[in-house]
């Protein structure tokens with residue numbers, strides 16, 4: 546039986562600039578971020594897989610009321626990764642007031658940055674980010 550991805554390994558990979566997901570041995574679907582079971586079929590036979598980080602922006606919103614540690618306004622976006630999963634992260638490098646529908650369909654690269662908040666349970670918590678390619 547294949548082994549999944551542990552949270553500490555996922556966070557360590559993010560800190561190193563790598564995107565650690567998991568591929569299901571039963572159906573082949575890629576799940577990101579890693580979960581206890583495959584997001585497509587629910588089986589727990591998942592092996593670690595490194596993702597390319599390439600994706601296409603599918604939707605976004607501008608956040609003007611921010612949680613602790615975030616400075617509004619900023620853009621929260623969703624992208625469909627080349628390997629299949631849809632991921633939510635902050636779009637960096639674009640001013641929130643400049644965000645418009647021309648962002649939809651743009652190619653993005655997924656990365657991460659340290660979370661600024663001290664409220665999270667995990668000290669090394671990271672925020673997923675996108676940059677336009």
Ligand SMILES: [Zn+2]
Pocket residue numbers: 569570571572573574583584585586587588
């Ligand atoms: Zn599956």
